[in-house]
Amino acid sequence: MSGIVVKSFGDADELVTFDHGHLDLIKTSSLVLGWEVLEPGWRWSTHVKPIVGTEWCEFHHVSIVLEGRVGLETRDGDLGEAGPGHVLDISPGHDSWVVGDTPAVLINVQGALGWAKAPETGDRVLTTLLFTDIVGSTATAARLGDRGWKQLLANHDETVRNLLEMYRGSEAGTTGDGFVATFDSPGQAILCALGIAAAASGLGIEIRAGVHTGEVEMAGHELRGVAIHLAARIMDAAGPGRVYVSATTADLATGAGIEFADRGSHHLKGFAGARQIFEASRGQA
Numbered sequence: 001m002s003g004i005v006v007k008s009f010g011d012a013d014e015l016v017t018f019d020h021g022h023l024d025l026i027k028t029s030s031l032v033l034g035w036e037v038l039e040p041g042w043r044w045s046t047h048v049k050p051i052v053g054t055e056w057c058e059f060h061h062v063s064i065v066l067e068g069r070v071g072l073e074t075r076d077g078d079l080g081e082a083g084p085g086h087v088l089d090i091s092p093g094h095d096s097w098v099v100g101d102t103p104a105v106l107i108n109v110q111g112a113l114g115w116a117k118a119p120e121t122g123d124r125v126l127t128t129l130l131f132t133d134i135v136g137s138t139a140t141a142a143r144l145g146d147r148g149w150k151q152l153l154a155n156h157d158e159t160v161r162n163l164l165e166m167y168r169g170s171e172a173g174t175t176g177d178g179f180v181a182t183f184d185s186p187g188q189a190i191l192c193a194l195g196i197a198a199a200a201s202g203l204g205i206e207i208r209a210g211v212h213t214g215e216v217e218m219a220g221h222e223l224r225g226v227a228i229h230l231a232a233r234i235m236d237a238a239g240p241g242r243v244y245v246s247a248t249t250a251d252l253a254t255g256a257g258i259e260f261a262d263r264g265s266h267h268l269k270g271f272a273g274a275r276q277i278f279e280a281s282r283g284q285a
Contacts, residue, residue, distance in 0.1 A: 210235025
């Protein structure tokens, strides 16, 4: 595409309607933007959850609030509120609602395509998932200041992407100061996680990582499935500088030159029963 293209939300490419709200979508050469209007009384868990069938909204949204106010709650219990002029960045696993008696109007910069629609049936594939997260990022950002933190984060992101390429991983998304990636090989995923942990130490920070192998549903560029949430919970259980893996992944990575230390059974939030978790480290040469 070349030249100038001008579009209007009044003549949107797609209209998504739901109880107490609607979303007008405009598709550009590189973005899908949404004009979201939510009426007073609207709540995701009341008006959209029955459509999509997930316990929480599993989209990563980046939005600009133009009018009204919206309340937010994550699956971990964090609460927030955004109003006019605020830029909202919220990770998958959240609920949201309109605050007060004024409609909320937002522009969705990310997370508009496919939102508030019944999921399309996608292909289920077996993959290994890697979740990473910088430990103590808020304190580090406060210590370094905005400019120092921005540079450190850029160095971290470049390092992670280089290692993903080295170990044949595919970036599936970011979580603010962490990454989500998929791998065909459990061993390569673990070695990549160990490489990221070592590189982070060289940058003066620590990461935690979680690795799990399971079936996911591929719907376009989105990943869906219980395996994704389990990998994230395994990461949450890991300490600074640690790479934790599920028993499934540890079994599959046997013979890959990786050592596993049993870290016991863990009751992971949102999952029934205890899950055996192992800590990975490089084997002795």
